[in-house]
Amino acid sequence: MRWQAVGLALALMVGTAVPAHAAADCSDVTVPVQLDVLLPAEVHGQLCEPPGGSDRVQLLVHGATYDSRYWDEPVADGRFSYMRRALADGWATLAIDRVGYGASTREPSALLTASTQALTVHQVVSSLRASFGTVLLVGHSVGSAVALIETSLYNDADALALTALTHRVSPEALASALAVDVRPVTVDPGRLASEYDPGYLTTVPGRRAALFYGPHPNPAMLAYDEATKGVVSSTEMADAIALGFALPTSLAVTRPVYLVDGGLDALFCGKLLGGDCSDADALAAEEKPYFANASSFTAAVLPDAGHDLNFEPRAAVYEDALNAWADTVG
Known part of the structure; x- marks a missing residue:
């Protein structure tokens, strides 16, 4: 692995061979x-490189109630x-678990905000610079808010790709999500109540389809998603909404930006005061x-798609378009 040469910037874990991609390292x-x-912490991630390696890498930042598996x-x-x-x-990828989630350091929910997450992502970008010439920062939903805040502060990645985000989050959709779709982990019937403090939120059983998917979810994907659902810190959600979605923090971004949303995103498109995702x-x-x-x-829309673009039947359309744009900036 090229990152073995980074030394103190990165520590490889023992027994790390991951056969998820037969042709990749x-x-x-x-x-x-x-x-x-x-307050030191560790960010866990999966680093993959195409055959022959690559001098360019995409840093992938997941959204709320997910981890790097997204x-x-x-x-x-x-x-x-x-x-x-x-x-x-031809891109290398580093999909990370934000601090507090997945295999990264667990922290009390009150210590996590989108701003502190942005600081940790900045440090990961700096580490990547030791081995890669081009760094593309890619976010999803709350991960997009984190990536946007990070770029507004540092403008250190070469370009920024944002998925499932607009600055016109509907108050109606947000109120509905908070009232119907999410709740504290302490009242969740599953495993999460024993693993996280009351400041963490998760989705109500059976609500992920309405919250995250378009009209034609894949049954196997949806079942797996419900079974492996994660959490999000309520304090992180609060400033992600304020700094990442509502306020014009993005005016400080000077890098190339690609924004893509699902045309039927239940959180960010349509409804009262929501974004217009009817077309690009x-x-x-x-x-x-x-x-x-x-x-x-550059703006793009995947028609008839929901919030979780990766899980859509036509996800390859958006993925190929985003990567084609990425090729022009990296």
Whole structure:
């Protein structure tokens, strides 16, 4: 692995061979980070490189109630794997678990905000710079908010790709989600209540389809998603909504930006005061002013798709388009 040469910037875990991609070289990695000067943590991720290696890498940041598996779900023989599409296009990928989730350091929920997550992502970008010439930062939903905040502060990645985000999150949709679709882990009937403190939220059983999917979910993917659902810190959600979705934090972004949403995203598109995701031109007209200082801005819409673009029957359409754009900036 090329990252073995990074030394203190990255520590490879023992027994890390991951046979998820037969043609790729994949390993589990950990990156030491600081939430602040007194609070060290570790970010876990899966690093994959195409045959022959690559000088460019996509840093993939998951959304709420997911972990790094969002980018490479082990269902339907890789049909729902964004990572495989990026690897096939010649990019290396590093899909991380944000601090507090997956195999990364667990922290009390109150210590996690989108801003502290942005700080840790900045440190991962810095580590990647030791081995890769080009770094593309890619986010999903709350992960997009984290990536946007990180870029607004540091502009250290070469380009920024945001999925499942608009600046016009519908108050109606948000209120409905908080009232019907999510709840504290302490009242969840599954395993999460024993693993996380009351400040963490998860989805209500049976509500992921309405919250995250379009009208034609794959039954196997949806069943796996419900069975492996994760959590999100309520404090992280709060400033992700404020700084990542509502306020014009993005005006500080100077890198090239690609934004893609599902046309039927229940959280960000349509309903009262929601974004216009009817087509790419409509989305661009609304969102481009928020990225007025980006060196370029491209908007795209996957019609008839929900919030979790990776799980859509036509996910390959958006994945190929995003990677084609990525090739122009990296």
